[in-house]
Amino acid sequence: MLVELVLCPISLAGAAAYLVKLKLYNQPKGISGTAYEPFFGRAMAHGMGARDDASAYLLAPGLPALSPLIWWLLMWPTGLASRIAGYKPALFAGPTTRPAKLMQMMALRNEFFDETLREAAAVVEQVVILGAGWDTRAYEQLKGADVRIFEVDTPATQQAKVEALNAAGIDSSHVTFVETDFNQASWLEALRQHGFDPARTTYILWEGVTMYLPEDAVRETLACVTDLAPGSRIAFDYFANELIEGKGALKVLAWCFRVGIGLTYGEHFMFGLPMRTAARDTAAAFLESSGLTLGRYETLGAEGKLVIFYGFAVGEHR
Numbered sequence: 141m142l143v144e145l146v147l148c149p150i151s152l153a154g155a156a157a158y159l160v161k162l163k164l165y166n167q168p169k170g171i172s173g174t175a176y177e178p179f180f181g182r183a184m185a186h187g188m189g190a191r192d193d194a195s196a197y198l199l200a201p202g203l204p205a206l207s208p209l210i211w212w213l214l215m216w217p218t219g220l221a222s223r224i225a226g227y228k229p230a231l232f233a234g235p236t237t238r239p240a241k242l243m244q245m246m247a248l249r250n251e252f253f254d255e256t257l258r259e260a261a262a263v264v265e266q267v268v269i270l271g272a273g274w275d276t277r278a279y280e281q282l283k284g285a286d287v288r289i290f291e292v293d294t295p296a297t298q299q300a301k302v303e304a305l306n307a308a309g310i311d312s313s314h315v316t317f318v319e320t321d322f323n324q325a326s327w328l329e330a331l332r333q334h335g336f337d338p339a340r341t342t343y344i345l346w347e348g349v350t351m352y353l354p355e356d357a358v359r360e361t362l363a364c365v366t367d368l369a370p371g372s373r374i375a376f377d378y379f380a381n382e383l384i385e386g387k388g389a390l391k392v393l394a395w396c397f398r399v400g401i402g403l404t405y406g407e408h409f410m411f412g413l414p415m416r417t418a419a420r421d422t423a424a425a426f427l428e429s430s431g432l433t434l435g436r437y438e439t440l441g442a443e444g445k446l447v448i449f450y451g452f453a454v455g456e457h458r
């Protein structure tokens with residue numbers, strides 16, 4: 141932390157340059173801003189030797205709100221602190237304790253999706269990364285796997301990603317890119333038009349997306365999974381509706397999120413589920429109303445013990 145403190149002018153210069161490029165270049169083109177946050181978390185974990193993601197490091201300099209210099213300014217201080225002192229902030233660096241603590245939020249998120257993807261990739265025939273953003277699992281864990289891989293996102297975000305992949309020399313020939321808008325079109329229909337076969341078992345990675353959608357769009361996406369072959373599943377995360385609505389004990393945290401996400405990225409939270417009591421049962425009932433069965437489930441913090449606000453679930457079509 142001392143090294144980080146001494147070098148913080150470098151990190152701050154990187155953050156300022158990133159925000160300027162985000163506002164002037166990224167947002168006007170309609171490219172996702174919130175896709176950077178989880179990406180930074182995964183890249184940071186790689187830089188500290190906590191999780192392999194070399195593709196994230198290669199991809200980063202070509203992303204629209206970054207550049208080789210901005211990326212270096214953002215990452216070098218923490219990377220150096222990590223090399224000198226073995227510094228690994230719990231926020232990014234797993235393995236996490238279970239139940240995970242608040243400070244392990246991003247590490248838990250990475251672990252949940254990495255683990256459910258690893259388990260599924262051994263048994264399903266197709267993987268869909270829905271709202272893929274800057275996710276690089278298709279070029280890391282799934283490289284060489286015997287599955288068909290589809291990445292789905294809005295046209296602007298996806299085009300920017302494909303350009304960055306090409307600039308980085310990352311082979312994406314095993315990935316089919318599909319453009320859609322969850323609010324306006326059926327992603328399943330868009331996938332079908334690109335060779336996706338609903339009769340084959342599928343794992344859908346839907347990370348960091350539900351909170352930005354209206355409830356109807358979340359329900360529609362979950363219901364689509366029942367049109368796929370039995371054995372198909374969707375892994376997703378969601379926030380507590382107490383956080384979305386800024387109520388009770390989560391009022392301050394909600395304000396921080398609202399200011400941070402709203403001001404920085406111009407995006408807003410919309411969807412959440414009650415988590416104050418019986419979070420698992422509530423998630424199960426919500427999935428059931430869309431025809432799915434709750435499989436693996438976790439929360440940040442012990443269920444029923446803390447005021448929890450972040451849940452991770454797998455909805456299975458049995």
Ligand SMILES: C[S@@+](CC[C@H](N)C(=O)[O-])C[C@H]1O[C@@H](n2cnc3c(N)ncnc32)[C@H](O)[C@@H]1O
Nearest residue numbers: 172174175178271272273294321322323347348
């Ligand atoms: C917070 S980012 C998460 C990205 C990635 N899944 C991750 O966790 O690193 C949300 C992603 O969902 C996509 N997205 C948001 N709303 C969408 C919509 N209506 N249609 C299609 N994609 C959308 C954004 O473009 C962005 O890539």
